[in-house]
Amino acid sequence: MKDDTARTDPGTGAGPAVSPAARRERPRPLWPHTVAFPGLAALAVLAAVFLPAPLAVILAFFTGSLCVWSAVDMASRVRASERERSSLDAQLIQSQKLAAIGELSSGIAHEINNPLAVMAQEAEWMTHLMGRPDPTPENLAELRDSLSEIVRQVDRCKTITHNLLNFSRKMEPVPQEERLERIMEDMVLLVEKEAGHKGVTIARDYDTALPPIRTDVPLLRQVILNLLLNAFQAIEGRGAITVSTRKAGEGRVAIVVADTGVGIPPENLPKIFNPFFTTKPPGQGTGLGLSLCHGIVDRLGGAITVESEPGKGSAFTVTLPA
């Protein structure tokens, strides 16, 4: 429940997010580094004015080593928190993968269990028939029936595993030549009507001189649709979405989806591509849309970036190899 309340509050998303380590132990105090050591150093400088030279030198070395210790301690803390963050990210990705694997494996188990049950039944029946002393023609016919049923079920299992293999192959991008603005336009048309009802207009700024690009078209469409939906949802009341395509340096092209919506607070900017990060009320967003986009763009050999100003809007830029 606590997590849910944290999620409903878009502005202070950073506040309640306490790292697990911090929950485990109280954080070590910061005041020695910010107050005590600088204070001691200042005192030492003052003391050096009045004290004889040898004493002043010893004092200087003492405060100096304190400062070094302080710096080392701070550096190790920063490093530890960085490590923790990256392991947290990895954990999230891992849990997402595990969920997907769980769903997939229960599906496979279900699909294969049925043929297995049939085969077990048939085998049992065959054992029973063969246990009889004299094989009658009817018995033989039944044996043949059972055997062919088993073969059929084996085929069924084979289809299932084949399909699975195909599925895993499908995860890899299949590059095809297509015009960038055509890939965008279908998705824009899909969003435009709904957007129009809400008072959101969509402006197009396509660079039609761009040559066709080679990319996985359906995957890119998913990214565009996700970005359009995000833009649409960021706008409260009336507003505009601008979609554009352009050249982005040698051998690269870019897609920009910009909106005049609420924008993203700076503290949330680094987190928006994290899986499960959402500012929507629970049940209205999985927090997976942008992380999905990030994952797809990564697989397509591109990059996704965001610029945003709270109250003015956001612009997502996807650069791709041409």
Next chain:
Amino acid sequence: MSIRILIVDDEPDFIETMVKRFTFRKMPVTAATSGIEALTLLETESFDVVIMDVRMPGKDGIETLKEIKKRAPLTEVIMLTGHASVESGMRGMSLGAYDYVLKPVDFEELLDKVRKAYERKQLNEGRHSAD
């Protein structure tokens, strides 16, 4: 080899026009008027590209798409929709649809999409036989 196309729509008029236009292009098409019928056809025949309406009584386009992708993952599916719903578009695309197109669709454009979808299927199959 020609492209094996299956059209699924509950509107007989739409199917009739489509069949006529594809046949005129010397592209034979098979038609089904419901998701169930399409899945039954898929059990005995294989298709390269399925063109399917999203909104159908009984099993709707999204459900049928899910089944098609489960049974024949390499078959490409182009979804047609009369009413633009972003949400169902997102679901369709993430379930592996090749494209999600708003009706009415320009026939030449649809033809081009069918060809592209077929090309994608062949690329996938090429990868399949390569290993």
